Amino acid sequence: MWYSIKSIQTPQTLDEAFLQQQQEGSALFSGGSYLVAEKNPSIRTLIDINGLVDNFVNADDKAVTIQAGATLQSFMDTVKPINPNCRLFDGARASCPSKNIRNQRTFGGEVGQNRPNSDALVFLHAVDADLTIYTGSERTISIREWDGNGIVTQIAYYPNKIESIELQRFSVLQSAPAIVIVGGIRRSGQLEFAIGGTAHKIQTFNVMMNNWNKNSISEIAKNAVRQFIPDHFGSLAYKESLIATAVKRLGDAL
Amino acid sequence: MTTFQLNGKTVIVDLRPGTTLLDYLRQEGFFSVKYGSDKGETGADSVLVDGKIMNASLMLIHTVNGKTIETVESFATGRDVHPLQDAFIEEGAIQCGYCTPGMILAIESLAREIETPSEDNVKDVLAGVYCRCTGYVKPIKAAIKYLAAKNTKGHEGK
Numbered sequence: 537m538w539y540s541i542k543s544i545q546t547p548q549t550l551d552e553a554f555l556q557q558q559q560e561g562s563a564l565f566s567g568g569s570y571l572v573a574e575k576n577p578s579i580r581t582l583i584d585i586n587g588l589v590d591n592f593v594n595a596d597d598k599a600v601t602i603q604a605g606a607t608l609q610s611f612m613d614t615v616k617p618i619n620p621n622c623r624l625f626d627g628a629r630a631s632c633p634s635k636n637i638r639n640q641r642t643f644g645g646e647v648g649q650n651r652p653n654s655d656a657l658v659f660l661h662a663v664d665a666d667l668t669i670y671t672g673s674e675r676t677i678s679i680r681e682w683d684g685n686g687i688v689t690q691i692a693y694y695p696n697k698i699e700s701i702e703l704q705r706f707s708v709l710q711s712a713p714a715i716v717i718v719g720g721i722r723r724s725g726q727l728e729f730a731i732g733g734t735a736h737k738i739q740t741f742n743v744m745m746n747n748w749n750k751n752s753i754s755e756i757a758k759n760a761v762r763q764f765i766p767d768h769f770g771s772l773a774y775k776e777s778l779i780a781t782a783v784k785r786l787g788d789a790l
Numbered sequence: 791m792t793t794f795q796l797n798g799k800t801v802i803v804d805l806r807p808g809t810t811l812l813d814y815l816r817q818e819g820f821f822s823v824k825y826g827s828d829k830g831e832t833g834a835d836s837v838l839v840d841g842k843i844m845n846a847s848l849m850l851i852h853t854v855n856g857k858t859i860e861t862v863e864s865f866a867t868g869r870d871v872h873p874l875q876d877a878f879i880e881e882g883a884i885q886c887g888y889c890t891p892g893m894i895l896a897i898e899s900l901a902r903e904i905e906t907p908s909e910d911n912v913k914d915v916l917a918g919v920y921c922r923c924t925g926y927v928k929p930i931k932a933a934i935k936y937l938a939a940k941n942t943k944g945h946e947g948k
Binding site: 539542543629633 | 896
């Protein structure tokens with residue numbers, strides 16, 4: 537039982553949902569697995585947008601388009617036959633090893649919750665995915681630039697604009713949330729890394745291929761670790777070394 | 791008002807917002823669906839929603855409107871257990887039994903989804919249901935036995 541919930545609104549339009557969302561004590565609800573798990577007592581009204589966002593996935597060599605209502609599992613089911621090597625497939629599974637939850641958790645929720653320890657989200661930052669956001673009207677922006685305002689309706693990225701993609705994670709167990717997750721891509725002579733994990737936020741770093749060396753790796757690790765905290769998983773020095781290892785491995789592989 | 795099918799029967803409920811499907815099922819005596827945690831980590835609260843395995847503790851009751859819910863209570867007929875339950879018994883894949891209904895539902899969802907699931911598919915679907923007694927060797931064995939028998943039977947029937 538989520539005792540603080542007093543009402544569930546079912547807006548008929550995104551405009552209505554956007555206005556309702558701005559009211560204090562309100563939260564958007566689609567898959568809702570995070571929200572229901574947390575049962576945040578400050579939330580009193582849920583705005584159910586299930587009927588307002590689509591839930592299908594389109595994927596080919598050029599573009600992967602995920603409607604915000606698509607679940608992690610429906611994405612995996614759609615993409616696997618088309619592209620068995622899709623790294624977002626691995627990211628979705630690593631983000632959520634439980635198929636029960638993958639059947640409930642939506643991509644829109646994954647992006648909206650903005651959790652730095654989501655492998656799928658780190659991947660989307662690495663590939664510089666485009667988000668379609670509704671804030672009174674629809675606009676498309678880079679996921680790296682989104683401030684969290686508005687309703688996510690679609691996520692898209694373009695494999696044909698990326699020369700290669702890799703994902704590396706360090707966790708205590710394969711099925712446990714990762715301490716450090718690094719996603720990396722190579723495009724236009726540049727290496728781009730997104731770094732998340734048990735951190736305050738996901739950060740991105742770009743390095744020109746001709747500047748790729750030991751110094752650039754340690755510079756990235758040194759800067760990235762500032763968003764991490766020392767905890768029972770390890771000290772900051774330990775995390776910095778994990779980040780440096782992951783970045784080196786990815787950079788070399790890319 | 792929320793209307794849904796529960797184990798083949800139409801149910802209409804009007805419950806306070808914030809009620810989870812788990813709250814409702816436990817209140818109505820569907821004790822195969824268990825409380826594990828509030829975060830869906832254990833899968834003890836597994837149910838089938840339109841044939842897909844999901845966590846009842848993570849579903850607010852209003853979201854099941856128009857859907858079909860199945861619990862293990864619908865699997866046995868009188869004293870005859872479901873062939874998958876039979877496979878669990880034969881393989882000794884049960885100890886305390888807390889996770890067993892969730893495992894049964896998870897494997898059944900897989901059997902309906904994929905015609906010939908692999909061992910990896912079985913492991914993947916069971917990853918959402920925690921067992922702290924027997925582990926997974928025997929349940930996986932039972933699942934493979936059931937899925938193989940189901941397939942043979944299916945092909946014989948064709």
